Amino acid sequence: MGEDHMERLIEGHKRFLAEVFPGRKSQFHLLAETQAPEWLFITCSDSRVLPDLILGTGPGDLFITRNAGNVVPLTSQDVDGCTATIEYAVEVLRVKHAILCGHSDCGAMKAALDRAGLDALPKARRWLQHVEAAFAHRQPVNSAEGESAELASLIRGNVVAQLWNLKAQPSVVRAVDEGRLTVHGWYYDILSGRIEEYDEELRKFVVLGE
Template sequence: MPLKRIIAGLNDFHDNYFITHREMFEHLSHGQSPEVLFITCSDSRIDPCLITQSQPGELFVIRNIGNIIPAYGISNSAEAAGIEYAVQTLNIKDIVICGHSHCGAMKGLLQIGNLAQQMPLVYDWLKHHGEATRRLVLDNYQHCSGDKLLKVTIEQNVLTQIENLETYPVIRSRLHGGKLTLHAWIYEIETGEVFAYDANTGKFKIIENRPFPVPNPLIGVHLE
């Protein structure tokens, strides 16, 4: 999209959408109170507000290459700061990690050796924070190849990030208190459908009328 078209879009937004929703934006100017933290990929084909039909102020969004969340303590990343702020200050009730079909980051992860010279920064990001997913897939899905292998990698990556989220003290505390729920989603670009991980079946199933929250690993653990 040429910059000229983007500027035209800005003008159209102000002259049409903003004018007809002025009261909403006036309300938003006094603060935000989203209840969902939506973590997804930087891929230009993914628009969290579009696919969820959410209004401004309803989603707190974190995006990066591969919708990756470094485990707590590995680095003082922007992702970690965003998570802490969303949960501690905004009192987020639900966290969604949403991967997507045809993910370039996951394609790169499966062929990571080819990235070292061409894109060293991307290589470092995936090598440091994607190795758990890569090793799991290579060791356990040797029978898969091509599109099937990529699909498995995308799914396992989302589940890995759920596990990484659970290493954050503020998240473990909220999970333990039943004040927070985690969700693992996959958005399929070519169909517009969203699939959620169902722990009862161990598979991603299409979301229709109800979500599939990831079970709290602390539920049922009673400490004296």
Template sequence: MQKLVDGIHKFQSESFSQDQKLFETLADGQNLLALFITCSDSRIDPNRLTQTKPGELFIQRTAGNIVPPYGSVFAGEACTIEYAVMALGIKDIIICGHSHCGAMGGLLDPDSIEQMPAVKEYLKHAEATRRIVNENYKHLTDPAKRLTLTVEENVLVQLESLKTHPSVAAAVGRGDLKLHGWVYKFETGEVFGYTPEKNAFLPVEDVEPATPGDRTLPPI
């Protein structure tokens, strides 16, 4: 805890004073580039990853970067998405999974979360991910590769779930909103973006800006 308090003192005496004008402008509102939906995992720092400043990313964090389908849970997730699209006029939404995801590990190994009923219940929103991996990739037995595939498939499943939110569906239909699927490999710093044309995750710098479109699930 002391490290956190010391960090606040350092922020106030150094970082804040260096960027005081920036922080003062935040009182006038946000200058948002995207809604960034990612995992609660502490190893992901969205602002550091994207080199963005305060006021530029609207961030939503949930276990396994899960987006419950609209109407299933009227809680923080639905509220954040709706507000971002309708009140803040977000033009891009990114769902970003990551390597070594504990939530996806629990999805593949239900026994490991048996004593965590809340986690077990929440991961039901990724049941399609589990079924896709178990039924379509039976040949993939290597645990590390299986987890990586699960992380990727879950990003795509959650993108489909995101489109069940009326505000998102309407904005995508008007061409006012674009959806993006990313996977961050934190041990190497690499970020991969999904490209529908090749049905694959490619280095994000090689992925053309996304246009609204559907992805058929499950994959062949």
């Protein structure tokens, strides 16, 4: 049953080996034994968020950790994949920038708004306790947006909330103090392709690069 769908991936991989890899062989050889990414990128697992595509980056550029809702757990009892990845990126790889990126139409944030859908998802329900702080950080939004203002406002609020959690990680506190790391909060809009950055001084989201 799943064979048709796997076929697409296998064909894609064959095309990669035949058409893409040969032209980039030297780049992959340089990267085969070492990496020195400058950016840590923390985003949602959503299939519509394609970091390398929207940023023009490629192999060796972005060190990425993803999870439902682009969460940086602040108070988990046990270690989790996201904060362990942040620690490694900051302490060992010495990335120069850490970017926390949320996105429009986020299913995790929809679930946080309508918790009834989480009844059969015990792990997701516990995970999404980490986004509760988003409600306290809700942001004003442009009413012309396609999605509900309530959701758009909460998604941006979650970027702000997770940004604070990121900045509270001990490795991040140290690196920012030493002046070797800058932290950013982004919102990616799937419909327009545009990115907004949270401006901490203005306390609002502004179009990236303007």
